[in-house]
Amino acid sequence: MATQKKNSSSSNDQFALFTQPLATDINESLVTTSVTASALGVVATGENVTLDETAGLQNATTTPTPAGDADDNDILLASLPTTFAERLTGLGAGTATGAALSGYTGAADNTGSDAFTVTAAPGGSITDISFTDSSGAPLNGLDSGLDTLDGTSILLYTDTNDNNIVLGRAGGPAGAIVFAAYIEETGSPVTGGKIWTVEYQPLKHPDMTNADDSLNLLDKVFIGASEDLVFSLANAPSGQNLFLMFTKANPNVVDDGGVLRITDPTIIATGKDPADQSSGVNINTGDTINTSQAGGPTTFGTNNQMIVEQEGIRFSFVTGARQNVTVPNLDQNEADLESNVDFTDVYNTMSANFDVVQLQSGKSAIVRVSAFSTAAEPGANFINGYGNDASVAITNVRVVNNSTGLVIENSDGSVNDPAISISFTAAGVATITGVKAGYQIEYTTTSDHNRVLVENGAAVNARGNDHADFDIGGFTLVKASVTTTEIGSRMIFDDDGPSISTTGTEPTLTVDETLLATNDTQSFAANFSSAFGADGAGTLTYALGVVAGASGLIDTATGEVVNLSLNGAVVEGRTATDNLLVFTVSVAANGNVTLDQLRAVVHPDPTNPDDSTSLTSDDLVTLTATITDGDGDSAPATLNIGQNLVFKDDGASITTTGVEP
Structure with a gap:
């Protein structure tokens, strides 16, 4: 719509023919749009506009690795064209979470690249470029195929005041603006256009195995161009x-x-x-x-x-x-x-x-x-x-x-x-x-x-x-017919996955054979640092793992080695031959881990009745925390806690008693 429009007043020996519905701008000035000429062409250049929902900028300069982040086109929200930003404010769009520009790399001298080019027919001049559907008509409630995190369908609408803008609204024409895009026309006379995108809510990305999952608007959004024919x-x-x-x-x-x-x-x-x-x-x-x-x-x-x-x-x-x-x-x-x-x-x-x-x-x-x-x-x-x-x-x-x-x-x-x-x-x-x-x-x-x-x-x-x-x-003839090219496949939204890592000093679980009925419970929740990211809160779960086989412990009463196994969600240590339960390790939903010893184990130092022993390797027992965000992406972090399990000895006791002979 930013392309210069003109009235159909005739010039010397000339009459103008146009073909697209008449419209006025917000000031009621005349906007005459135009007919598709046989040589009018609109071609996508292959440049993407990829907006990554991850916090911070992701582009070739800011995040050169991995490749899935280097090809993003994030740009500062403050860089949005004034016309676009002011219109979004007027529509009550709210606070944006991210923006992108076609071909933008983040380099100091980079201003993005054209997402499409247009070529006028001989004797013609481009008078309108807009977001349309496949037939060249303004988008008016077409289902984008994308959903919000709560499953609401996002519908597409060409802005009635500026057809260089397309809005993705949740559920209907009055729904919240989830994302928007803008055509910045380039060249004088116009020869193409860059595309800006901005997002207000994260999208529901279906691939839960890929935290950088990509969605686009393939075959939903098109660029339409029309021109005056003299x-x-x-x-x-x-x-x-x-x-x-x-x-x-x-x-x-x-x-x-x-x-x-x-x-x-x-x-x-x-x-x-x-x-x-x-x-x-x-x-x-x-x-x-x-x-x-x-x-x-x-x-x-x-x-x-x-x-x-x-x-x-x-x-x-x-x-x-x-x-x-x-x-x-x-x-x-x-x-x-x-x-x-x-x-x-x-x-x-x-x-x-x-x-x-x-x-x-x-x-x-x-x-x-x-x-x-x-x-x-x-x-x-x-x-x-x-x-x-x-x-x-x-x-x-x-x-x-x-x-x-x-x-x-x-x-x-x-x-x-x-x-x-x-x-x-x-x-x-x-x-x-x-x-x-x-x-x-x-x-x-x-x-x-x-x-x-x-x-x-x-x-x-x-x-x-x-x-x-x-x-x-x-x-002037005005017909709802424009030359179009598919552009939605180049309008990409990358997922933001959750993050989690291990941190801090791990607690130790200590049981004493002197008080065999007393268990020890410690919280490991603080040893995991996590963030749900743009998709919002989901779940944080904990699970124990084990390397099945010898633990390095020996059952005192039978002399049998103690083997590790996982019974459901509980780690068990059992005697190798008689399958007697020696100890268990369990974890609660809040990250509390409990060590419960049921039978005595051999301690190596016979001179120390309070001797301590543990498993032979820290990685024999693991604690994994898994974070899942609002659209189902997950990320794990694992602690080795085999040697955080400590078993203290119970020494023999003897005292004097009675009247000596």
């Missing part, structure tokens, strides 16, 4: 003609069975009620079409040039026009033969606009507009085909002052000029009164149309200053 009336035949058929300068032409035909949209203009020339009557028995330059832009008139009361001009929109009878190749003799109205198909649109010019001084005009739909009826059937047209209702009309580009009257009531009135018949024919030279009339229909009749709506015997004769200047 139609030339240079060297149009002068005088009174049956028809004029004209297209842009240097149109695309194909050989259709030996006939050169124009593939670009073409306009055919005739008087309101032209003669059926193919039946043999003179064209002057009906309404004729003519052009006038008069030292300025070329304009349309009928009969005696200006369109007087109850006269009008019919404009038909077609494709496949025969090149040698299309302006500038059309001469005056050819323009008088109905058989030369040669084309292959109609061209449908739902909106159009035209300029009203050269009014009688000091007066205003009454303009009546009727829209129709018809089949392709070229050649001798063209004039007679007017009688078979199906009416198409006009639902909205706007009046634009071309000198300012502002909408000054809108039939929806949003803008009102007391000197202008707009009315509709039951059939959807629009009448606009108070029209002055330099005004542009824009209309929208309920469905596709391919023909329009523009008339002087004043009564034949009208008196006063409100029934001026006029000419029609630049004519």
Whole structure:
């Protein structure tokens, strides 16, 4: 939307053709968007815009390793374009958690790279770039395929005020903004665009085994581009003609069975009620079409040039026009033969606009507009085909002052000029009164149309200053059709996994055979440092592990070695032959570990009745803490605690007693 828009006021010998729905910006200034030209191209460059949900910046400069972080494009939130940032603030988006820019590496001189390029057709100029769906229409609630952490679907909406912005909202059009993207157009005239993304909530990433899991908007988000096509009336035949058929300068032409035909949209203009020339009557028995330059832009008139009361001009929109009878190749003799109205198909649109010019001084005009739909009826059937047209209702009309580009009257009531009135018949024919030279009339229909009749709506015997004769200047077709390229696959959101590590001095679990029934419990929770990350809190669990086999301990009573095993979640030490339970180690949900000794073990120092012993290796028993974040990603950290298990000896006792002999 940031691309410069322009009114369809005609320049010398030129008419502009556009094809995308009309819109106004927030200041109600005119925004005319445009038609897809056959050579208009939009191509993705292959540059990604990857936003990593991990706290801090991740890009080639800040995190050169690992590769999964080096290819991210994180950028400071303060770097967001002002237009984007202010619009998000106005939408109440909240506090963003991260931002990214296509191709951004974090290097001091890096300003990102174009995510796509656009190429105008010869003679055209790009007038609008926007986020669209696959058909080129604004996104309006399309399911992105992505969810919030609580499972709410994220729906996509092209911003109604700035179609360079797409919003991902939770659950519906009024839902919280989860993420947004912005097109920063580049080049003058525009040649491409960078893409910025910003995130407000973490996304639910489905791959719980990959803390750097990537999501994107494949086949959901497209870049749409449209352009102005300039139609030339240079060297149009002068005088009174049956028809004029004209297209842009240097149109695309194909050989259709030996006939050169124009593939670009073409306009055919005739008087309101032209003669059926193919039946043999003179064209002057009906309404004729003519052009006038008069030292300025070329304009349309009928009969005696200006369109007087109850006269009008019919404009038909077609494709496949025969090149040698299309302006500038059309001469005056050819323009008088109905058989030369040669084309292959109609061209449908739902909106159009035209300029009203050269009014009688000091007066205003009454303009009546009727829209129709018809089949392709070229050649001798063209004039007679007017009688078979199906009416198409006009639902909205706007009046634009071309000198300012502002909408000054809108039939929806949003803008009102007391000197202008707009009315509709039951059939959807629009009448606009108070029209002055330099005004542009824009209309929208309920469905596709391919023909329009523009008339002087004043009564034949009208008196006063409100029934001026006029000419029609630049004519603009507006069709919801743009050239698109898929870009969603390049809009990537990387997951943020939880983190956990071991820390601090581990406690020791000590049991004493003197008090065999007394266990020891110590907390290891403080020996793990963890963070859930962007996806929020999930769970923190603890589990014991064991290297099955000899522990290095010997059961005192049986002399059998004590072997380690894991019974469910509990570590057990049992005698090798008789399977007698010697000790257990268990862990609670809060990280408390308990050592319970049931049988005495051999201690190596016979001279020390309070001797201590432990397992032969610290890694024979492990304690693992596993952190899981809000979307299911997990990370473990492990302590070796085999030698944190201490078994103290119970020495023999003897005392003197009784009366000595």
